[in-house]
Amino acid sequence: MAALLAAAGCSSSSSDDSPPASSGSGAGASAAAKKLSGTVTVFAAASLKESFTTLGKRFEAAHPGTHVTFNFGGSDTLAAGITAGAPADVFAAASAKTMKTVTDAKRASGTPATFARNQLEIVTLPGNPEKIASLKDLTRPGLKVALCDKAVPCGAAARKALDAAGLKLTPVSYEQDVKSALTKVALKEADASLVYRTDVRAAGGRVYGVEFPESASALNAYPIALLKDAPNRAAAREFVALVESAEGREVLDGAGFLRP
Incomplete structure (x- = not known):
């Protein structure tokens, strides 16, 4: 019995160190992976x-x-x-x-x-009521822009894109993550923001995305x-x-x- 328990213990330990299967799912998953x-x-x-x-x-x-x-x-x-x-x-x-x-x-x-x-896009309300067509448009007087906080990756990317364009703007708020920045626009608490294109796509018809060339210099x-x-x-x-x-x-x- 002691020998069997020892063998079982060795078997359990080795399964944690075995290499991952070539795919995390599917009929071809390894026998070890099926026991997860x-x-x-x-x-x-x-x-x-x-x-x-x-x-x-x-x-x-x-x-x-x-x-x-x-x-x-x-x-x-x-x-x-x-x-x-x-x-x-x-x-x-x-x-x-x-x-x-x-x-x-x-x-x-x-x-x-x-x-x-991932790459940034300008996000606006559906139909783009403020007619935002470029990163420079975000600096227009009276336009309310929300940005991710500078410590967050989307905020760091936004600053890099603005620097690449030689632009400065003061946002109405700094958000703790990209979803919060997008929500500010969706709730009409901001006219625009800089978020990832994946978030614009995930939001569907709640928002509208505008591509801008400077985003290529701020890929995450x-x-x-x-x-x-x-x-x-x-x-x-x-x-x-x-x-x-x-x-x-x-x-x-x-x-x-x-x-x-």
């Missing part, structure tokens, strides 16, 4: 809400007995929570800078991998990492593998993300 169970806690940038929610559902369907929970928010806030000891398995950030906060604190396991990029890279003290390490590794797989790229492409 428990909750996977993912801290992810607010702009990933729609695509990661879809991937979470697919992961659960492919691995009965698992449950993926998400904490979406500003990447800087999420990174601060992780470095303070918040229990999580995976971190997906909207910038390399916020991921560096986690890696510098030695909370990441291995080297984070960039899985997508999205890194993902398994966390060092992940409570459900085996399942977390498979979720990361799903995000990086062809299936994951298909979902991200559909949401409007750019390839890494």
Whole structure:
């Protein structure tokens, strides 16, 4: 009996260290992956809400007995929570800078991998009533513009785009994440904002998006990492593998993300 228990213990330990399956779902998933169970806690940038929610559902369907929970928010806030000891398995950030906060604190396991990029758009009310056609139009007197806070990746990207255009503006508010910035416009509390194109697409007919050339100089890279003290390490590794797989790229492409 002691020998059997010892063998079982070795088997359980080795499953956590086995390489991730080539895909996080599908009939071809490995035998080890099929035995996954428990909750996977993912801290992810607010702009990933729609695509990661879809991937979470697919992961659960492919691995009965698992449950993926998400904490979406500003990447800087999420990174601060992780470095303070918040229990999580995976971190997906909207910038390399916020991921560096986690890696510098030695909370990441291995080297984070960039899985997508994102680009800014000007967001206005449906029909674009203020006739905004360029980044310069945001500086018009009387126009109410909301921006992401400077510490948030979308805020840093907005500042970079404005600097590239040689423009300065004073927003009516600084928001803690990109969803909040878009909501300000959708609720008519601001005339315009700078958000990711993926968020404009996800909002559908609630808002209208305007592309601008300076956004090309402010692309954000999205890194993902398994966390060092992940409570459900085996399942977390498979979720990361799903995000990086062809299936994951298909979902991200559909949401409007750019390839890494």
